[in-house]
Amino acid sequence: MSFLQLENLSKHYGDFTAVEQLNLTVEKGEFVSLLGPSGCGKTTTLQMIAGFVEASAGRVLLDGRDITHEKPNRRGLGIVFQSYALFPHMTVSANVGFGLEMRRMAADECTERVRKALALVHLKKFSHRYPRELSGGQRQRVALARALVIEPPVLLLDEPMSNLDAKLREDMQVELREIQRKVGTTTIMVTHDQSEALSMSDRVVVMDAGRAIQIAKPFDAYESPVNQFVSQFVGKANLFEGEVASVSRQGSALNVHGHLLNTNDASLHIGEQVTLCLRPEKLERCSPQDEIIRGRVRSGVFLGNQWLYHIDTGLGDLLATWQNCGNAACCDGQEVSLRWPTDALHIVKRGQHEVRHG
Numbered sequence: 001m002s003f004l005q006l007e008n009l010s011k012h013y014g015d016f017t018a019v020e021q022l023n024l025t026v027e028k029g030e031f032v033s034l035l036g037p038s039g040c041g042k043t044t045t046l047q048m049i050a051g052f053v054e055a056s057a058g059r060v061l062l063d064g065r066d067i068t069h070e071k072p073n074r075r076g077l078g079i080v081f082q083s084y085a086l087f088p089h090m091t092v093s094a095n096v097g098f099g100l101e102m103r104r105m106a107a108d109e110c111t112e113r114v115r116k117a118l119a120l121v122h123l124k125k126f127s128h129r130y131p132r133e134l135s136g137g138q139r140q141r142v143a144l145a146r147a148l149v150i151e152p153p154v155l156l157l158d159e160p161m162s163n164l165d166a167k168l169r170e171d172m173q174v175e176l177r178e179i180q181r182k183v184g185t186t187t188i189m190v191t192h193d194q195s196e197a198l199s200m201s202d203r204v205v206v207m208d209a210g211r212a213i214q215i216a217k218p219f220d221a222y223e224s225p226v227n228q229f230v231s232q233f234v235g236k237a238n239l240f241e242g243e244v245a246s247v248s249r250q251g252s253a254l255n256v257h258g259h260l261l262n263t264n265d266a267s268l269h270i271g272e273q274v275t276l277c278l279r280p281e282k283l284e285r286c287s288p289q290d291e292i293i294r295g296r297v298r299s300g301v302f303l304g305n306q307w308l309y310h311i312d313t314g315l316g317d318l319l320a321t322w323q324n325c326g327n328a329a330c331c332d333g334q335e336v337s338l339r340w341p342t343d344a345l346h347i348v349k350r351g352q353h354e355v356r357h358g
């Protein structure tokens, strides 16, 4: 049995459904992110696990125990909110030790645990400061120490890094994941930032309109998105509508605006209408005799580690990302020959409501 299980978990507000029949199993020590656009039900799901929002239907099981209707304080989960919610009139130590005092832990043990928790988040030197005397990143670490000090079975993080600037956010992502690995606490994190979810998680739950659309390892969600929504939400995608022109044992040929494109997918039927996904980094420049399609560069943007190009082609406007092309490899208006490996072209479903677990 999995450590944390959500079974058909739903939340209705009147006739509005915020979360619909969510099923998720999380193993001990796993780091799982709930990823999706604003309003898709991520926070509501987290709050149902925490016990701050009452589930309308379904169950939450922790280590086999049904906690669906237990009070939040009896669940004993560690929570870090977006706002950190530190007590402004208490020092760092007092903030971190607060949960232990509430549990009436002996003073000596409490002091020792607070010391260890602050060492874990590299804040030992700041124990006597007040939250207003700390930077955003330091406050975030106090909130993390406060959640971890009670040694919770599950750590719940609600957009824990959204108040940090881009650089600090990246550093904290690495640090948070290192701490989580060291402590081994099962963790569920809410985020709308796909790169954050992909870089930190063992698995991601991609949500839309209250439903889990795909539950997968980050690599699989990116490489094999289950539908159009996931392909566009997790990374950038070129999408084409096409019709299956022929099928063989090796794959299929698809007609897209009069161009025949080969895929490795042999499970299709002639005449079937499909959507194809091609990631921008899979496009390669090639010589004219090797090209699949020719295009004209509309614009190029330098992104630091790569260039992002918009290219007008017979398939539509294609996005291409290329690294190592020095000081602008292509000029606006330049004609380019393009190709990609056959296995880079994926068939994605058009519907949005088919969950795939992985």
Ligand SMILES: Nc1ncnc2c1ncn2[C@@H]1O[C@H](COP(=O)(O)OP(=O)(O)OP(=O)(O)O)[C@@H](O)[C@H]1O
Binding pocket: 013, 016, 017, 018, 036, 037, 038, 039, 040, 041, 042, 043, 044, 045, 192
């Ligand atoms: N108390 C409530 N009463 C009515 N509707 C609510 C209530 N709380 C949340 N909702 C609605 O439920 C939906 C899901 O909200 P939720 O906060 O879970 O979204 P989210 O994915 O976390 O979004 P964000 O990334 O913007 O925080 C939203 O449409 C929201 O307006």
